[in-house]
Amino acid sequence: MSQRLVVIGSQWGDEGKGKITDYFACRADMVVRYQGGNNAGHSVMFNGKKYSLQSIPSGIFNPATINIMGNGMVINPESVVLELQKLKDQGISDYKLYISDRATMVMPWHSDLDGAYECIKGGKLIGTTKKGIGPAYSDKYNRIGLRMGDMLEPEYFAERLAAALEVKNKELEMLGLKPYDYKIVFDRYMELADILGSMIIDTSALINKELREEGKKILFEGAQGMMLCIDHGTYPYVTSSTPSAASVPVGAGIAPHWIDNVLGVAKAYCTRVGEGPFPTELHDEIAHEIRERGHEYGTVTGRPRRIGWFDAVIARYTSRLAGINSWSLMLFDVLSGLETVKICTHYELDGKVVDTPPSTISKFARCKPVYIELPGWKEDISGIRNYDDLPEAAKVYVKKIEEITQVPVGVISVGPDRTQTIIISDTLKNF
Numbered sequence: 001m002s003q004r005l006v007v008i009g010s011q012w013g014d015e016g017k018g019k020i021t022d023y024f025a026c027r028a029d030m031v032v033r034y035q036g037g038n039n040a041g042h043s044v045m046f047n048g049k050k051y052s053l054q055s056i057p058s059g060i061f062n063p064a065t066i067n068i069m070g071n072g073m074v075i076n077p078e079s080v081v082l083e084l085q086k087l088k089d090q091g092i093s094d095y096k097l098y099i100s101d102r103a104t105m106v107m108p109w110h111s112d113l114d115g116a117y118e119c120i121k122g123g124k125l126i127g128t129t130k131k132g133i134g135p136a137y138s139d140k141y142n143r144i145g146l147r148m149g150d151m152l153e154p155e156y157f158a159e160r161l162a163a164a165l166e167v168k169n170k171e172l173e174m175l176g177l178k179p180y181d182y183k184i185v186f187d188r189y190m191e192l193a194d195i196l197g198s199m200i201i202d203t204s205a206l207i208n209k210e211l212r213e214e215g216k217k218i219l220f221e222g223a224q225g226m227m228l229c230i231d232h233g234t235y236p237y238v239t240s241s242t243p244s245a246a247s248v249p250v251g252a253g254i255a256p257h258w259i260d261n262v263l264g265v266a267k268a269y270c271t272r273v274g275e276g277p278f279p280t281e282l283h284d285e286i287a288h289e290i291r292e293r294g295h296e297y298g299t300v301t302g303r304p305r306r307i308g309w310f311d312a313v314i315a316r317y318t319s320r321l322a323g324i325n326s327w328s329l330m331l332f333d334v335l336s337g338l339e340t341v342k343i344c345t346h347y348e349l350d351g352k353v354v355d356t357p358p359s360t361i362s363k364f365a366r367c368k369p370v371y372i373e374l375p376g377w378k379e380d381i382s383g384i385r386n387y388d389d390l391p392e393a394a395k396v397y398v399k400k401i402e403e404i405t406q407v408p409v410g411v412i413s414v415g416p417d418r419t420q421t422i423i424i425s426d427t428l429k430n431f
């Protein structure tokens, strides 16, 4: 029987999913992205070099690992070509990569529309990555999307493109944006089909074959984070897909019973880019210190990330929603040197105790965090590789997170490099 591990973000994205996926990918036969697109920015570091991936899975650095961009993703083929070129320039050209024929394409007008919708929201910006993710998913569900496999059948693609442009050009003109010329788009996508065509296959069939093979190790790499989930996040300040492990079966084309091990990637504190409520957000010197020490600037947009204390209300909520079996506690090294560290155990809203996020952001924004405060630790922990060698105060912090969230910490990350990883869980040691 195969082993499966789902790596998901449990906060507002950028938790370190890329680093952890790459760590386990070194031993995995397959890495599958199942939702989102190039709004993601996943960093991987090894042998002193740092790489950044957007829509390509983080298993790409291992020549033996099969990398899959699943049907649940929205894929911008132009951006994939650029990403592959960038990897080539960095010396990465020996890989196995397949793209689902059923994945929806992000077309050039989707990013135009993403920008335009942001401008007309009357100051209520979502702060999207402007990659066209929302408009691409909208077209998918409106059944006027174009799919990767469509490009491989020129006559069919011509028909689908004409139908899509009839709608999209009207929409663009209504918003004062430039319409697209059918012929120019068609010709360019035929070129893209030539470049990417050999990678476009029925990926669900390939994943299912692998799942049934004895001893195969398969990783599912989530993008974004549970609090950006279109259903369970801080709506409308969310992305347009479901980063949860629950979205793996649909987004990869497998049956739900294959999913049993979910690793929730969580920073030892919290960050958020873009707008929306963030109860434990800090605006003081500590936020500045953490931002600089953790290099908390967006991988995709370069925006400074908002910083806050670890929020156990969110951790409990996301672990319940996504079936998280253990935490991968990230950027733990960044907390070294703080006099004290805080964990938010619950909120107060209008004088009442709240221990799960409310559904509306109007209530969420009024939630006041209630903290426990623990002693900090001075030691630099970035060179530590065994849990037992951590300072006592750091261990107390880990134990408190386990106690308050009722989920064990299976991995601790003490630096961006692949080697700066402490594996505690025996199940994960055996993956």
Ligand code: GDP
Pocket (backbone or CB within 6 Å): 009, 013, 014, 015, 016, 017, 018, 019, 040, 041, 042, 043, 044, 045, 293, 294, 295, 299, 330, 331, 332, 333, 334, 413, 414, 415, 416, 417
């Ligand atoms: P992702 O989107 O979840 O893959 O996360 P990002 O790559 O966008 O952001 C995480 C950032 O933290 C990257 O710059 C990583 O290199 C860095 N990082 C990951 N783990 C650690 C860690 O344990 N310590 C430190 N200092 N940096 C880390």
Ligand code: IMO
Pocket (backbone or CB within 6 Å): 009, 012, 013, 014, 015, 039, 040, 041, 042, 126, 127, 128, 129, 130, 131, 132, 133, 134, 222, 223, 224, 225, 228, 237, 238, 239, 240, 273, 274, 275
């Ligand atoms: P990774 O995979 C952090 C945020 C955007 C914005 C909102 C909607 O690197 O963790 P979108 O472009 O998706 O419509 O933007 O979601 N966002 C992310 N924040 N990490 C990400 O991905 C994100 N992907 C989207 O900043 O607030």
Ligand code: MG
Pocket (backbone or CB within 6 Å): 013, 014, 015, 040, 041, 042, 043, 299
């Ligand atoms: Mg990121």
